Amino acid sequence: MQQIIFIDDEASIREAVEQWLELSGLSVRTCARAEEALALLSADFPGVVVSDVRMPGMDGLALLERLRALDAELPVIMVTGHGDVPMAVSAMQQGAYDFIEKPFTPERLLGTLQRALDKRRLVCENRALRRQAAQQGSIEASLLGISPAIRELRRQILELADTSVNVLIRGETGSGKERVARCLHDFSRRAGKAFVALNCAAIPEQLFESELFGHEGGAFTGAQGKRIGRIEHADGGTLFLDEVESLPLAQQAKLLRVLQEKSLERLGSNRSIAVDLRVIGAAKPDLAAEVRAGRFREDLLYRLNVAELHIPPLRERREDIPLLFEHFARAAAEQHGREPRPVGPDLLAQLLGHDWPGNVRELANAAERHALGLGAGGAAGAALPAQSLAAQLEAFEAQCLRQALQQCRGNIAETMALLQLPRRTLNEKMQRHGLNRSDFLAEGEA
Structure with missing residues (x-):
């Protein structure tokens, strides 16, 4: 208003x-x-x-x-x-x-x-439109995908980015939680300040306090000089706490105090230091269940989970697999000075038929192996474990339909001719695979 x-x-x-x-x-x-x-x-x-x-x-x-x-x-x-x-x-x-x-x-x-x-x-x-146009182009390059789920995630990120609320990101291992956190930072007013990422599961419990809050010289044995902690380093910017469920309870209480009072004290000091930061947490398990199990503070959960983003696993957005695989393979080929290798129909069917328990991280690894001519399998070079033949055929059919609709820009008559399918069969297949003509129309068309 x-x-x-x-x-x-x-x-x-x-x-x-x-x-x-x-x-x-x-x-x-x-x-x-x-x-x-x-x-x-x-x-x-x-x-x-x-x-x-x-x-x-x-x-x-x-x-x-x-x-x-x-x-x-x-x-x-x-x-x-x-x-x-x-x-x-x-x-x-x-x-x-x-x-x-x-x-x-x-x-x-x-x-x-x-x-x-x-x-x-x-x-x-006009300012809002200019920002939206700039952000839309950039976020599509930062967060690749054509699936409805990833388009909705990009919309939510842009909606939340310029607010000051803390955000909790939920997603499986390798699904891209840090990438989403980075987008929230990059498209906010804090973009010019530090983005500080900390994996809470990777730090020994005895080092947590010093790592988060910093310390003064002589604060404990081995503390040779003053150290700025991760929270203070993120002042004015964004603190990303990955695997936040791994925070020890004692540090949860201290982090809660920082969020409430917007200040901290370094280990070995009584002086309060004002901090202005946005906290983005990421977790694999349901933190509400962690609260019920006594492993996570309920009051900290309320502070962190002002807004929540859910990253869908790769198996729930298979239409993004070809685009992501080609992107990672092309980047890997360029990095290693190799010519890009084609992605044939056999490999595409294999990619679409795999469940990707490691999500985007696993896909990126497979793409790098492909770029180096090592196949797209696991560490030993074995073929990717696949679903049943019927599931692979379904995934491949869906991808063929998407490509045809995209090529024909949503024109049903042209798609029927390209795939040599009657209208009724095409409609049934589109309905089964959740495909809508409107998603493939060129901008301005109806």
Whole structure:
């Protein structure tokens, strides 16, 4: 909802304007001083600022200069007293949207405000569209896949990225939890600050406190000098705690205190250090079950799980397998100075028929082996274990249908001709494999 901030040092004027605007259905916040208003404003403030020119402390012209530096497109309406018109003209030259001379009528104020609010709405909408377009292109390159599940995951990431809420990511081993966490960071306002990843299962319990919170020199035997911990290093950015279920209970309590108080104390120090960070946790098991088993604190779960993202396993989005495999194989060939090797129909059927218990990590390993000419099997070079012949044929048929629909851009008649299938058979197969024509249409087509 659009908002208005009205600044005037006279209480009677603030009360009258607040009443006028609220009766007109507008949201208004009044301030007695410019400094008070500045604390409420950010670069994407969805509204308009109205300020008196003459005020104690920071006056309206100084406020205008600060607001122009914050956001040059923020509409600022100046209110002037009798005889201050030259000052108002100067304010217009400095970038003020308009000025109103006291005493003013409600109609005069509302007319000016409505025009300014319309302009601000368009500016904010255009900014959001530009951000969305930039993010959409980038996140598709960062998180590959054409399946409905992965498209929905990308949408959720973009929706959550620019919020400040902590996020819990659920997913099996190798499903890409750190990649999702990285996307949440990269498409947020914290992107310019550190992304600090910590695998909680990889750190010995006796080193946890020093690793997370840091220590002062001499805090314990072997502590030669001061060490900045992972939490402090993530200040202003994002802390990613992978396998967060492995956090010892004692450290869970200390992490909870950091999240509540937004400060920490290094080991061996009594000085509090303020920290501003977003925490993204990742877990394989259900943390609610871990709470019931007494292995995870319920209050910490509530702090971490403000929002939850679920990464579907690769076996539930088989249509992404060919794209991912080719991407990893091409990257591996380039890294090792090899020519890319083709992915034939036999290999494709094998890939689609495998359950991929190791998910994307296992697929990337198979792609690298293929790029090096070692086959796409396991460490010993054995063939990938497959499902039944019927399951492999189903997976291969689904992939053939997807490729044909994509090639024909959702045109059913062209797809029928390409696959040499009658309309009824094609419809039945599309329905069985959960394929919708609309998912393959070119942009703008219906």
